[in-house]
Amino acid sequence: MAAVEKRRPAVVPAANFADSGRPSVSRAAAAAAESEEDFLRQVGVTEMLRAALLKVLEARPEEPIAFLAHYFENMGLRSPANGGAGEPPGQLLLQQQRLGRALWHLRLAHHSQRTAFNNNVGVAYECLSASGRKKKPGLDGRTYSELLKRICRDGEAPEEVVAPLLRKIQCRDHEAVPLDVFRAGMLTCFVLLEFVARASALFQLLEGPAVAVADRRVGQAVLDTLEGALQASDNSAGPACYLEAGSRLGPDSLALAMDRAMSGRRPSSPMTREEFLEKAAALFIAKVKPVG
Amino acid sequence: MSRVSVPCHVKGTVALQVGDVRTSHGRPGVLVIDVTFPSVAPFELQEITFKNYYTAFLSIRVRQHTSMHTPAKWVTCLRDYCLMPDPHSEEGAQEYVSLFKHQSPSMTFPKWLSHPGPCEQPVPLLEGLPDPSRVSSEVQQMWALTEMIRASHTSARIGRFDVDGCYDLNLLSYT
Numbered sequence: 001m002a003a004v005e006k007r008r009p010a011v012v013p014a015a016n017f018a019d020s021g022r023p024s025v026s027r028a029a030a031a032a033a034e035s036e037e038d039f040l041r042q043v044g045v046t047e048m049l050r051a052a053l054l055k056v057l058e059a060r061p062e063e064p065i066a067f068l069a070h071y072f073e074n075m076g077l078r079s080p081a082n083g084g085a086g087e088p089p090g091q092l093l094l095q096q097q098r099l100g101r102a103l104w105h106l107r108l109a110h111h112s113q114r115t116a117f118n119n120n121v122g123v124a125y126e127c128l129s130a131s132g133r134k135k136k137p138g139l140d141g142r143t144y145s146e147l148l149k150r151i152c153r154d155g156e157a158p159e160e161v162v163a164p165l166l167r168k169i170q171c172r173d174h175e176a177v178p179l180d181v182f183r184a185g186m187l188t189c190f191v192l193l194e195f196v197a198r199a200s201a202l203f204q205l206l207e208g209p210a211v212a213v214a215d216r217r218v219g220q221a222v223l224d225t226l227e228g229a230l231q232a233s234d235n236s237a238g239p240a241c242y243l244e245a246g247s248r249l250g251p252d253s254l255a256l257a258m259d260r261a262m263s264g265r266r267p268s269s270p271m272t273r274e275e276f277l278e279k280a281a282a283l284f285i286a287k288v289k290p291v292g
Numbered sequence: 293m294s295r296v297s298v299p300c301h302v303k304g305t306v307a308l309q310v311g312d313v314r315t316s317h318g319r320p321g322v323l324v325i326d327v328t329f330p331s332v333a334p335f336e337l338q339e340i341t342f343k344n345y346y347t348a349f350l351s352i353r354v355r356q357h358t359s360m361h362t363p364a365k366w367v368t369c370l371r372d373y374c375l376m377p378d379p380h381s382e383e384g385a386q387e388y389v390s391l392f393k394h395q396s397p398s399m400t401f402p403k404w405l406s407h408p409g410p411c412e413q414p415v416p417l418l419e420g421l422p423d424p425s426r427v428s429s430e431v432q433q434m435w436a437l438t439e440m441i442r443a444s445h446t447s448a449r450i451g452r453f454d455v456d457g458c459y460d461l462n463l464l465s466y467t
Contacts, residue, residue, distance in 0.1 A: 192441075194437060199434060202431065205422045206427070225431070226431050226434060226435060229435055230435065245435055249428055250428055254424050254427050255421070258424070262421065283438065284438045287442040288441055
């Protein structure tokens with residue numbers, strides 16, 4: 001029987017019956033399989049799938065199918081979009097493409113998967129630092145700041161909430177941003193987004209039934225308890241600060257704080273989600289080291 | 293049935309301490325007192341009475357032999373019962389305390405209820421308050437994320453040469 005060779009150099013047309021000794025069906029089937037494999041290779045699908053599988057192995061996501069779905073969705077960013085008006089389309093388009101690609105790399109792994117995350121940060125940095133026709137090599141402050149804003153916007157964090165962070169870690173437009181600063185900035189950004197998500201979930205626990213606001217006394221009491229625990233870490237270091245935080249933030253002491261707040265003499269007033277998130281984020285941002 | 297005192301042997305206190313006993317300063321916060329009952333005859337424990345001496349919280353664990361064939365298990369009967377509402381004040385520091393047994397027929401081991409002692413326990417879950425354990429979980433995660441960022445500061449500098457935040461070349465040249 002005809003053996004199917006895996007690496008024939010050229011596509012064999014299905015209608016080639018030169019060798020009458022061999023069964024034509026298996027020859028045609030082999031030729032069809034050969035052309036399919038070649039087709040996939042030529043359009044780049046083989047390479048793309050291989051890269052996708054490598055990414056899944058690196059990131060080890062909890063939901064691999066969803067991860068792959070997002071991966072392929074973002075592949076669309078790689079194909080050139082329609083050019084913008086005004087500026088020379090090449091320059092602006094290139095910039096947007098670079099940003100999109102960098103964002104895609106940064107989202108592949110969660111910040112807690114530190115090795116994978118740092119790898120992706122490196123790739124994103126290189127992607128943004130690549131020199132273009134009119135662009136010098138390296139990452140400029142303007143692109144960096146734009147990237148930070150994009151990440152926060154896409155992460156659905158309200159602008160007022162992230163603005164203080166951006167003021168702290170943004171770089172001036174024409175400053176050159178080194179990789180270390182870039183990496184620290186990316187980590188801070190993504191961790192803040194998770195922090196805001198947790199604060200949002202916390203607010204949902206605190207908000208009253210059927211209303212979208214929380215009792216101000218309770219909300220403030222919870223935030224004050226968190227602030228106290230963070231300040232305790234300022235004073236002590238090492239295991240003592242974890243024990244301290246654990247005791248302050250345990251269910252019993254939080255229950256006590258909330259109960260005390262409710263039974264105080266101050267009247268109840270509402271606190272909106274936005275205000276709660278702003279105040280919570282401020283506690284986080286206070287611990288971020290500014291760029292300098 | 294009249295109440296009878298059960299002879300018991302109270303062993304010396306053992307301190308629970310982390311780290312090297314020799315080099316660590318200060319006194320440990322947790323002490324363990326072992327109480328054994330030398331008499332072999334089984335009995336039903338009804339009441340424990342003692343005089344406190346500056347202990348804030350008390351936990352009691354009991355090792356029970358349920359039958360000859362099953363191994364004895366340790367059971368916690370009382371956990372963190374508050375003897376002193378404020379450990380730094382005198383209240384409750386030298387009180388006499390009685391703890392009574394309250395038999396719960398559905399349980400296989402005695403369920404201990406604290407006798408209303410000298411302090412009032414705060415009620416952990418009131419009507420209308422958010423669930424403290426879920427609130428605690430979120431807050432602790434928020435704390436951990438903040439601590440992580442605080443710890444991961446980079447020493448890399450961006451290389452600014454600011455004078456009062458100003459990039460003015462004339463100003464810089466004078467410093």
